[in-house]
Amino acid sequence: MSAALAQLFDQGRLWRGHVPRTTRTQPTGHAALDAVLPGGGWPCGALSEVVHAAPGSGELRLVLPLLARLTQAHRPVALIAPPLRPYAPGWAQAGVNLSQVVVLETPNAQAVDSACQLLQAGAAAVCLWVRRLNEIDTRRLTLAAETAQAFALWMRSTSAHGAPSTAALRVAVNGHHADVLKVRGGRPQAGCAMGV
Template identity: 50%
Template sequence: MNPGAATLAVPSDPRLWRGSAAAALRAEATGHAALDAVLPGGGWPLGALSEILHPHPGVGELTLVLPLLARLTGAGHHAAFVAPPCRPHAPALAAAGVHLPQLLVVEPASDAERLWAGEQLLHAGAGAVLLWCASIATTALRRLQLAAERGGGVALLFRPPAAEREHSVAALRLRIARHAGATQIDVLKCRGARPPGRYALGQ
């Protein structure tokens, strides 16, 4: 190398992956220690979109996010359910530590309205927005990502397993399912590191 040549400055953008090194990302802990230990930043990425792929309601997808909701609402931040497949059971949420006055439930009439609602809540700075949407265009994914970046919160998009075949701008992508009576999570994609594999919820 020519000693007089300029030194290459490597950008410090957290979206840049450096081989096997995990990037330093801003994140909110999932509340599941074994999962947090393998995710860049130690949890759900802040100011970014995360996807949770699941075959049907009731496989453990809410158990996965309850610690986050309890911590955020307990600290006075708002969280929102947008177009949930079932009406949330308030007593169960309260028993899990969720502060119900800080929780919003939005039931839009159309896909366009649910995406609009999700964007507006993220723009407004909600601590966490949980959005259920079976089919979503790439442009809409990008809009959600930009809204999450602007608001700085946690954006969680729940989709069917078939979405795994589609390109996604999400920083984190998890697949959750039941196997042999246990809930298991596969980390399919995580910004800043190689996907670490499978995790059993409750470990």
């Protein structure tokens, strides 16, 4: 095998069907969820979807441990078009280093461009609230996250629950529970408890 091909296998960009795919991950911060996810957490360099019924129904509870860990390591994270203004004292209490958080209010038409540019500029994670993304947009986000070896998190409405998805991970949240709807290299799993 050539060195270039071996390097692609090592980076997780290629895999053999008979060998379990290895993916770099970061723990979600929720033990029950980590236990059912391949690699034990959020896939790095990939697009993940967080499906929620309404803003404030648990989607931030799911991602805050990741964002706290990244910002404590002095890695910037971005929130693009959040429907509610982040409550800074609550985020700080959750361990988020607020000096590493960028909040960007932008129209939906510019949200994907903004997310890709932020990932290219070194954001460790981008949380994006937009109702719909077409296949080209999801592919662009996936490639930007993969190139940056960062986390692209699409906060998506439950109304899209049955819509097709190219995301590596799709998790539905409802209060203190999460359901893994789709995961690359694993199986769907219902009823994972999230810490309070």
